[in-house]
Amino acid sequence: xxxxxxxxxxxxxxxxxxxxxxxxxxxxxLMEVCGGHTMSIQRxxxxxxxxxxxxxxxxxxxxxxxxxxRFLDQAIAYSRLPxxxxxxxxxxxxxxxxxxxxDLEKARGADIRIVYSVMDSLEIARKNPDKKTVFLGIGFxxxxxxxxxxxxxxxxxxxxxxxxxxxxxxxxPAMAALIDEGVKINGYIxxxxxxxxxxxxISQDIAKKYHLGCVIAGFEPVDLMESILxxxxxYEDNRPGVEIQYRRAVRPEGNVKAREMxxxxxxxxxxxxxxxxxxxxxxxxxxxxxxxxxxxxxxxxEVEPTREDKxxxxxEVLKGLKNPKECKLFAKTCTPQNPAGPCMVxxxxxxxxxxxxxxNS
Amino acid sequence: MHSIVTTGIxxxxxxxxxxxxGHGSGGKLSHDLISSLFVKYFNNDYxxxxxxxxxxDLPANQVSFTTDSFVVDPIFFPGGDIGKLAVCGxxxxxxxxxxxxLFLSAGFIIEEGFPIVDLETIVCSMATEAKKAGVVIVTxxxxxxxxxxxxxxxxxxxxxxxIREQHLHIGEGNLIRPGDKIIINGSIGDHxxxxxxxxxxxxxxxxxxxxxxxxxxxxxxxxxxxDGIKFMRDATRGGLATVLAELADKKNFGIIVEESQLLVxxxxxxxxELLGFEPLHVANExxxxxxxxxxxxxxxxxxxxxxxxxxxxxxxxxxxxxYPGKAFINTGIGGRRILDMLAGExxxxxx
Numbered sequence: 001x002x003x004x005x006x007x008x009x010x011x012x013x014x015x016x017x018x019x020x021x022x023x024x025x026x027x028x029x030l031m032e033v034c035g036g037h038t039m040s041i042q043r044x045x046x047x048x049x050x051x052x053x054x055x056x057x058x059x060x061x062x063x064x065x066x067x068x069x070r071f072l073d074q075a076i077a078y079s080r081l082p083x084x085x086x087x088x089x090x091x092x093x094x095x096x097x098x099x100x101x102x103d104l105e106k107a108r109g110a111d112i113r114i115v116y117s118v119m120d121s122l123e124i125a126r127k128n129p130d131k132k133t134v135f136l137g138i139g140f141x142x143x144x145x146x147x148x149x150x151x152x153x154x155x156x157x158x159x160x161x162x163x164x165x166x167x168x169x170x171x172x173p174a175m176a177a178l179i180d181e182g183v184k185i186n187g188y189i190x191x192x193x194x195x196x197x198x199x200x201x202i203s204q205d206i207a208k209k210y211h212l213g214c215v216i217a218g219f220e221p222v223d224l225m226e227s228i229l230x231x232x233x234x235y236e237d238n239r240p241g242v243e244i245q246y247r248r249a250v251r252p253e254g255n256v257k258a259r260e261m262x263x264x265x266x267x268x269x270x271x272x273x274x275x276x277x278x279x280x281x282x283x284x285x286x287x288x289x290x291x292x293x294x295x296x297x298x299x300x301x302e303v304e305p306t307r308e309d310k311x312x313x314x315x316e317v318l319k320g321l322k323n324p325k326e327c328k329l330f331a332k333t334c335t336p337q338n339p340a341g342p343c344m345v346x347x348x349x350x351x352x353x354x355x356x357x358x359x360n361s
Numbered sequence: 362m363h364s365i366v367t368t369g370i371x372x373x374x375x376x377x378x379x380x381x382x383g384h385g386s387g388g389k390l391s392h393d394l395i396s397s398l399f400v401k402y403f404n405n406d407y408x409x410x411x412x413x414x415x416x417x418d419l420p421a422n423q424v425s426f427t428t429d430s431f432v433v434d435p436i437f438f439p440g441g442d443i444g445k446l447a448v449c450g451x452x453x454x455x456x457x458x459x460x461x462x463l464f465l466s467a468g469f470i471i472e473e474g475f476p477i478v479d480l481e482t483i484v485c486s487m488a489t490e491a492k493k494a495g496v497v498i499v500t501x502x503x504x505x506x507x508x509x510x511x512x513x514x515x516x517x518x519x520x521x522x523x524i525r526e527q528h529l530h531i532g533e534g535n536l537i538r539p540g541d542k543i544i545i546n547g548s549i550g551d552h553x554x555x556x557x558x559x560x561x562x563x564x565x566x567x568x569x570x571x572x573x574x575x576x577x578x579x580x581x582x583x584x585x586x587x588d589g590i591k592f593m594r595d596a597t598r599g600g601l602a603t604v605l606a607e608l609a610d611k612k613n614f615g616i617i618v619e620e621s622q623l624l625v626x627x628x629x630x631x632x633x634e635l636l637g638f639e640p641l642h643v644a645n646e647x648x649x650x651x652x653x654x655x656x657x658x659x660x661x662x663x664x665x666x667x668x669x670x671x672x673x674x675x676x677x678x679x680x681x682x683x684y685p686g687k688a689f690i691n692t693g694i695g696g697r698r699i700l701d702m703l704a705g706e707x708x709x710x711x712x
Binding site for chain 2 (some may be wrong): 001004008009010013014017042043044045046047048049116120221222347355356357358359
């Protein structure tokens with residue numbers, strides 16, 4: 001398949017693997033920020049191709065994983081309102097809330113629909129004018145522009161029954177907070193898709209402030225191996241900086257138009273991240289101008305007190321302080337079928353990826 | 362063979378167009394439906410007698426017996442429909458356990474208002490597939506539920522087959538040893554992605570065909586060609602990965618699969634990439650995984666290649682003494698990772 005096979009070329013991957021082995025002389029810890037990277041690394045078995053000097057940590061870049069349990073409890077409360085259709089990406093459907101899941105509410109009769117795009121949600125709103133359609137907006141700069149476009153579209157077409165419940169977040173505060181909290185890493189495998197929107201600026205800030213290498217990486221095996229090689233080279237030569245490996249998608253200036261839409265619809269607010277707590281100006285609330293499309297403003301619900309599972313270390317996993325296998329619940333009481341924490345639910349969650357691809361090796 | 366049907370009744374029913382609650386009542390409408398549709402298409406002496414239970418001649422001491430229910434959505438998809446699937450699914454469950462499928466039952470739960478023409482299409486495709494597989498549908502049942510109480514039509518089939526003494530071990534696989542080869546009869550992921558693509562909500566144009574097929578002919582050829590078969594299983598829900606991970610679980614051997622040997626059709630692969638699915642976890646309805654003695658593998662592949670459903674048969678891996686209880690895959694780029702069962706439901710109502 002064009003645009004994929006080139007980046008899954010065995011000879012090329014093995015050549016890069018050999019090169020990494022050759023030049024990597026001292027231990028180095030790299031964090032892949034993005035959940036998509038975690039999944040690819042495990043799916044293709046990349047750890048088996050790296051020398052012992054290299055340690056990979058999974059970071060906070062799985063939207064489902066960092067979202068608060070309160071967000072889910074509130075979504076569940078919305079789903080119990082009469083005449084409300086909840087639309088969501090499939091990832092959220094099985095994430096445990098304090099006492100229920102969207103899956104369970106659906107079985108109990110709530111109208112909860114899985115969509116592949118927020119635009120499908122807009123369409124559902126258009127077709128059901130007598131109902132309120134709520135889209136559960138999660139994700140970083142990759143998904144938030146689509147949510148912004150939906151709000152702008154609803155405003156333009158006067159689809160007044162479309163509401164966005166935003167848990168959208170921006171990546172840089174989390175990347176900085178991890179280092180501030182003392183997580184010891186020597187470089188970031190920086191998020192590829194987020195950077196298509198933001199450009200290199202977010203990595204520049206991190207690299208400068210913390211003297212850390214940041215390589216903006218694609219998602220295929222060749223991309224990831226090359227990115228690791230670039231970071232190892234930077235580290236060995238002691239010249240940390242920002243490089244783009246994912247050149248076919250990322251431009252230094254990013255996607256200006258998408259950012260304009262984000263600025264139009266959202267305003268930054270303090271937000272809670274699993275494992276990191278409240279980070280200043282890290283969440284994307286909906287601008288006053290569009291408050292009639294803001295589920296939080298338009299729908300009133302009582303949300304149950306948040307209850308977290310005891311023993312779940314998703315927070316520490318997200319900070320890269322612990323490996324999923326170090327969790328007492330991992331693969332015992334916490335499995336993808338019966339997840340205790342969000343990192344086991346999401347396809348992009350580190351616990352899920354380890355469970356699926358790396359549980360016993 | 363004679364049928365009690367008069368086409369007149371069917372024509373009159375099709376004019377009425379929809380299944381009514383009365384069609385499942387056991388009264389006149391039920392009688393008309395059974396006579397004009399089921400007896401007409403399934404067409405055999407057992408049904409013609411219209412007895413409450415079919416009396417069967419079973420030629421073997423050991424019989425194999427299985428049942429499966431079908432709720433696929435949508436009911437018509439490229440490469441098949443719920444009727445064909447209901448026959449193939451049960452035929453295959455019997456065949457992979459080493460049995461020769463002989464008789465099927467068919468139970469229908471139909472939603473009030475279901476178009477009779479669609480029911481006719483489904484019944485016709487069941488009859489065609491049963492004939493092709495050499496099985497007879499000897500008994501059945503129809504229930505109609507209120508509109509909204511089931512989605513269009515659900516079908517249950519049960520099946521009976523005869524099994525020879527020397528094939529009794531195949532279902533359990535207790536003769537599997539390190540060095541045995543893992544064989545599959547072609548591409549993976551076709552059925553799941555064909556059904557998914559046929560769902561309107563995704564709005565995807567695709568001509569991916571389901572691999573839905575009765576495999577008993579292919580399997581008969583293989584069993585006749587070699588006595589080196591250690592295990593067979595059809596790789597349905599959960600896909601190839603789930604079959605292999607289940608097989609290795611709690612055993613004293615491990616499994617290694619070579620990703621480079623797997624056949625995934627380009628359109629299936631592209632669709633999987635788009636949706637983030639793993640082809641190894643996507644359902645098949647016409648694929649059998651065979652574990653065979655290494656010395657017999659070539660002969661088995663040769664026999665499979667002679668059959669229309671075995672043209673792309675290949676060895677994809679082997680049983681190893683290392684990694685007991687686990688299945689691993691050597692990835693196409695030279696890495697290695699665990700091959701696990703599908704966690705949770707990837708696609709609801711795939712069969």
